[in-house]
Structure formats: C-alpha cells, structure tokens
Amino acid sequence: MEKMKTLAEWKYTPAVSRLGYTRETLYVGLGNRDGDYRFEKRPVSDEMIDKFIGGRGFGLRLLWDAVKPETKWNDPENEIVISGGPICGITQYPGAGKCYSVFLSPLTEQTYNSNAGGYFAPFLKFSGFDAFELQGKADREVIVFVDGDNGTVQVLESNITEDKNAYAVTECLHEYFANDEKDRKNISVVSSGQAAAHSFWGCMNFSFYDPRRKVARLKQAGRGGGGTVLRDKGVLALVVKMSHVTGTSVGPANPDALSKLGGKLHKEIRDFDDVQCQMRTIGTAHLNEIMNDYDLLPVHNYKFGRHDDIGNIHSTEYKKRFAQGMPDGCWYGCSLSCAKATPPFKLTTGPWKGREVIVDGPEYETAAGLGSNVGIFDPEWTIEANFYADHYGIDTISLGTGTAFVCECYELGLINRENTGGLELKFGNKSDLMELIHRIAAGTDEFARIVSLGTRKMKKIFSEKYGADRKTMEDIAMEGQGLEASEYRCQESIAQWGGYFLTLKGPQHDEAWLIFMDMVNKQLPTYEDKAEALFYFPNFRLWFSLVGLCKLPWNDIEPEDNHTKYKGIEAAKVPEHVQNYVEIYNAVTGKNVVKEDLIAMSEKVYNFERIFNLRMGKGKRADHNCPNRGLGPVFEDEWNARPEYFDGKLKEAGIEPGGLSVREKIARLQTHRRGQWEQLVDKVYARRGWNRNGIPTLETVRRLGIDYPDVVELLEKNLKPEDSFA
Amino acid sequence: MIKVNGDELDWREGMTVQDVLDEKKFSFPLVSVWINGEPVQRRGEYAITPVPDGVEIEVIHMMSGG
Incomplete structure (x- = not known):
C-alpha cells in the first residue's frame, strides 16, 4: 500500500500506567467536515476514578460532558469513547483484555456501551491513555493512528479505496503499520465494514494478530450500532501500535498476587473445562443443544424453543469445524481460549466467493441467531453468514433477530415478494437469506436498507409503506428500547423478562441471565x-x-x-x-x-x-x-x-x-x-x-x-x- | 415417587442421579445435585449414585455464557 498522507499529527510523552491507570485520556476531535483536527491529553481526576472506575464508567462520564440532551447519534458532538479499565492489560489472569465502547446509538437513540476483546484497549493503555475519546466528523475518509512506541497520534487520509470491509482493512493496516511480519502482533485495529455506512446495525471489529495462523483475527463490539457511528464520523479505522508489553505493564501494586491468582484459575481450566463447558474446544457454541433441551433455543423468531433438526447444529458439529489445539485467547494469558476459529473455509457466495478465509466463530449467539432463529440448521451456512456479517460490519445478533422478524412477517403475509425485491424470505430459505445479507451490505436495494435500520424502524416502515398490520408486528418483534433481543427464549421465566426488558440498553444478556435460576431451579419464587x-x-x-x-x-x-x-x-x-x-x-x-x-x-x-x-x-x-x-x-x-x-x-x-x-x-x-x-x-x-x-x-x-x-x-x-x- | 426441584417424578428400583437428569432432560453440565439437603460430592459419580424412593432432589443449574 502506498504511504498515506498525514492530515494532522500530535506528539506526546506517553504516561506510564501505575496501579492500573495512566491518569490521562486521549481526545481526538475530527472537526465538523472542515478538517479542523484537534488532539488533547486530558487528566483523570481522583473523583473520576472513585466514582466511575474505568471502562464503561469512564465512557459514560466523558460522553455526558461531550453531548447535550438534544444531541443525536449522527451529530458531530456524539463520541465514541473506548476504555478498558484498571485491570485491563494484565496477563496473569484469563480474560483481561476487554474494553467498552460508549456512544449515542442510532438504534436506541440513547447511550449504548458494547464490549469486545482483542488487543486495542491494553495497547491504548500502554500507549499512555486510560480512554480514547473520538468526536466530530472528518472531512474525508481517515484512519486515526496512535503510535504508542513513538508518542505520536496521526490523522491519516485513507487510501484504501477498493475493499472497505473489516477483514480486508484490518489485514491491510496490520501490514502497513508493522515493520515486519513479527511486528504485526503489536498492532490492533478497530474497523467496521461497508454495511455500517447505511445500516444501524454497524458493529466495531477489534483485531488481534494470530501469529500461528498468520492472520488478523476479529472480535466484535457488535451491539448498538457503534460501527455506524464510526463510519458516520468518516473513520475507516482506528489503529494503535505498542511493542512493549509485559506482565507488569499496568503497574500493579502486587504482581506476585496476580500470578498466584492466575495460576489457580489456569489449573481449574486445565483440570475441569473438558467436563464442564468445553470452552477451549467449542467456545460458547457448547450451548446449542443445551438451549434446545430446555426449550430456550430461539426457533423461527422465538416462536418455539426447540427443533427436531438440532442434531445438525449440535456443538459436536461445530467442534468438527473449529481448529483444535490452538491457543485461541483474544488477549495474552487467557487459557479459557474461547475465541474459536475455523480452518481455512471456502466461501460460496458474495464478493469473496471461492476464497478461503479463517472465520472467527460462530459463538452461540451467532449460531442461534443466524441459525435456528431463521430456520436454518446448517453450520456451513451459518459460518459463511458469520464471516460476511463481521466483514461487512454487521452485528450478528441484531441481524439474526431482525431477519427472523422479517421471515415471520413474510410468512404471515404482512410483506410479500414484491416488497422484498423478489426475495422469498421464508424461514430456512438459505439462498435468499444470504442474498439479503449481501444486499444489506451493498445498500442499494430499498428493502434491504429498510431492514438494516433495525426492527423498531421496520415495524413503522412496513406498516406505513406496505400496509403491514402494526399490532401483529408489535406482538412478535423481539425488540426492547430499539435493540433486538439476544438469542434466548425468555417467555417462561418471569425473572428473565426483567433480565431482558428491564435493562439499561435493551434486551441483551449482558445484565442478567436468570432463566435457570428462575425457571429450572425455582430459586426465585x-x-x-x-x-x-x-x-x-x-x-x-x-x-x-x-x-x-x-x-x-x-x-x-x-x-x-x-x-x-x-x-x-x-x-x-x-x-x-x-x-x-x-x-x-x-x-x-x-x-x-x-x-x-x-x-x-x-x-x-x-x-x-x-x-x-x-x-x-x-x-x-x-x-x-x-x-x-x-x-x-x-x-x-x-x-x-x-x-x-x-x-x-x-x-x-x-x-x-x-x-x-x-x-x-x-x-x-x-x-x-x-x-x-x-x-x-x-x-x-x-x-x-x-x-x-x-x-x-x-x-x-x-x-x-x-x-x-x-x-x-x-x-x-x-x-x-x-x-x-x- | 421422588421430588425434583419441587416437581414429582416416578421412582423406580435402581434409579441413579444420572437417570433423574436424563428423565428431566437436564443436559447442562454445570449442575449441583443435592439429595435431601446433602450434596452429591462428585459430578463424575452421578451414574453410580443411587436415588432412594421418597427423597427430595435439588438440581441446581449454574449460569454460563457471556
């Protein structure tokens, strides 16, 4: 790739993390389509740490100060704030590379926060920042590069013009910013994909480089439309580079205690994972048949909780399709290693048809959402849909639930083939449902564009434009606060009604999963x-x-x-x-x-x-x-x-x-x-x-x-x- | 007759904890089983742990997933 033009550059002295905090945040202002790029280092106060701790707390506090009550998701004042938190970046204990992205959501029109693994947040901290605030809108398509090794932040004019989808952009930028193959693991990229340019389901893909497979892997902050906000700001990708990572980079008060605690959990995982959840071999897809057994698997837009074809998507089917024996942690030190990936998988549709790719996932949510919920019991189809959703920058959960809603509307006759641009969107119609995903990404088909605005808007538009019965759609659409539900059938657990629908941001399972406790164990009478x-x-x-x-x-x-x-x-x-x-x-x-x-x-x-x-x-x-x-x-x-x-x-x-x-x-x-x-x-x-x-x-x-x-x-x-x- | 999480279940001679789990279709691996208030110590022994007639069994499912 040719050298990218630097539009703005700022030099800084990276603060060192002590006791989990660098006590500085990075602000990057993109202007208002006027090229007025700004950089700022902002201090983190004791009050901020005491009250908001880090991660999502920092994101909410910073976003509160950045927006006004009337700010909309696509106003320049809206921000994406990415922050890990004080423990983020330790390597002794599994699961310590997570961060939260906080923003005003196009889907829910309120705050949203979405989490992802990958190396971005730890690298950001070791580059000197507890949080990254991105505000404004660029005057052209840009890449924001934080070089923690050299203490510079740059806004670069993107010269990626051909394929702006996640796997292509991520691979390209890992190569561009690395000195050599070995250096690629020191890069992390946040990107979305072409669908995020118009869909409200835009996800953010956080990368880490897998030196054994020699590919960049992606973990998604999928929910709420963060990728849509990123694209609306004119940002193709955020990139951070950091070459110096050690087990004590967060500056812990007591590193020996971390090693001891980590050692204990590593041993538990080694001794018991195979007889407990098999996270190391199957990841969360171990839940497929279990959810079916308990009538919790969403089938046909949550109408049913089980299906006779469950054997086709049994976890053993996914296990066969995941590469085994690979250390699949999405941050250093995670021996739970649930970030499963396929061996080279040959795509059969779309712009990359015929190409062999490594597919990250599917995790349970995707296996159910882009599987049973749309009436498809074919892992090969789900893996391909998973790949393209990530690549195009689409949240697989909203895509699955939203598409299931479309299928039911179609089967009920609320919408018809004339409305759908010729697609027969019945449950289980693999070819037409895959085509819908490609059309959502392309953004040229009217119906696909409507679908990609999310279920709440679909109800309104289907009613106004196609005359679909609003009451029926309100009954069957599994959305709350504008967000599509994640992939559990909650209707037989009163507590889980609350776990889904009495939440801060809509029916995801981030807050509470109480179905067993309530419905099966009967512990909440x-x-x-x-x-x-x-x-x-x-x-x-x-x-x-x-x-x-x-x-x-x-x-x-x-x-x-x-x-x-x-x-x-x-x-x-x-x-x-x-x-x-x-x-x-x-x-x-x-x-x-x-x-x-x-x-x-x-x-x-x-x-x-x-x-x-x-x-x-x-x-x-x-x-x-x-x-x-x-x-x-x-x-x-x-x-x-x-x-x-x-x-x-x-x-x-x-x-x-x-x-x-x-x-x-x-x-x-x-x-x-x-x-x-x-x-x-x-x-x-x-x-x-x-x-x-x-x-x-x-x-x-x-x-x-x-x-x-x-x-x-x-x-x-x-x-x-x-x-x-x- | 025995009770499992408050629901009645027919008892039969030679019944084991694993039989109870199978009949109830309790396939989730992260469970704890208590018989008349006493825990079954090892998950690997469900198939050889007898269930006497008339007991009350609690099968407690833990949570999992992200």
Missing part, C-alpha cells in the same frame, strides 16, 4: 426474590465492564467444590471467583476493597447510565417495553407445540382451560402475564431505588454520591410525587 436477583446480577456483571475483564472466566468454569460447598444462589455467584476478583482489583490498584464494594462501585455507574438516558429523553417506565412474544405464545401453533404445558400454566393462574379455544387461552395467558410483568416492574424499580416511573430517586443518587448539580436538577424536573413508592 417471589417477586421480591426476582427483584433481588435483578438488582444483584446486573450490578455484579456491570463491574466487569468497569475494570476491563471478560465475564466468561467468572462462571463458565468453576472450582471443583463450588457445587458442593455452596448452595442455591450463592453457588451461582461462584464465591471463590468473586473473591479472586476482589484480590485482583486490590493487587492492581493497591486498594483494599471487599466483595460488597464491587456492587457499590457498579451501582453508581448503573444509576448514572439510567439518568443519562433520562437526560436523552428516554429512561422512563414507558421505555421498558416488552413484546407479547417475550411473555408467551402469540399464535396457536406456538401453544399447540406444548398444549399440556401451557394448559398447566393457565391452571396455575387460576384459569380453567377446559372449554376455551386455543385463541382464548392465549389471550387469557397473555393478560395474566402482562399483569405479572407490571408487578415485576414495580418490585424491581423499588429494589433499585427508583420510583414507579423508573427514575432513580434523589435519595438514591445522594446515597451513591452521584448527586452532581446537573443530575439533581434533571431528577427534580422529572420526579413526580404521584410516582413515588412511599
């Missing part, structure tokens, strides 16, 4: 129990996003005696691993926290994020929508798939099913469950310290120490006496 779980787990899981850790080593491997030493919900918390995290945090930062402090740290940020969304015109009870499909069967075939089970549920509700038609039974169960949903909402809000309208109270923000003047002013404007629980 009362609404108070469910509300307690919907307080603890979202806050505990949020803590990972503050410090730069992956959640998988918390609960996808457990100590040998966890299941006998602890009982009930305590066992699900994996107490020894929680204690590991307490000790890791202390060993890095030199602080002396206890396990209860982890929840206290998270609760500040959890509530700040909720208030941020209120500031952006959302964040109220009405924004916590839950579709009927999320609560139970909508159509007769769903009921008739498990008639005795659902009749039993009616009886539990005190409704005698005898003499009722299936249609009547569905209506009665839906009415009953909608009442249960409202009860759940009240209990959860009360436990979280919010009012009936889902707004944190003044007492809550004062208790948490986030009662900043602008926060208090906002709350005083929105808190109404009639919404109080008192």
